[in-house]
Amino acid sequence: MNYFANLRMEWIAETLRVFGSINRGHIERKFGISTPQASADLKQFADLNPGVMRYDTRKKRYVASPPPESGPTRAPGPQKALPPACAGDGA
Numbered sequence: 001m002n003y004f005a006n007l008r009m010e011w012i013a014e015t016l017r018v019f020g021s022i023n024r025g026h027i028e029r030k031f032g033i034s035t036p037q038a039s040a041d042l043k044q045f046a047d048l049n050p051g052v053m054r055y056d057t058r059k060k061r062y063v064a065s066p067p068p069e070s071g072p073t074r075a076p077g078p079q080k081a082l083p084p085a086c087a088g089d090g091a
């Protein structure tokens with residue numbers, strides 16, 4: 001992969017992370033490339049990073065997939081209450 005293709009791959013990953021979605025038009029405008037090249041870049045990104053994004057047919061864009069759950073998570077326990085401040089200690 002050449003320098004510019006790698007740059008586009010990094011930008012796709014960052015855009016998905018920050019905004020949660022991307023489409024061909026975003027890549028076309030950012031890098032001044034053709035629609036077929038933007039499509040090829042998205043396909044290449046998906047092949048290199050399986051499960052990171054999926055195509056939303058309603059929104060007509062790729063959206064970031066939620067991270068896989070690594071197992072059951074516990075709700076955080078109640079925080080220990082701080083002792084009440086001593087009122088009228090005469091200090």
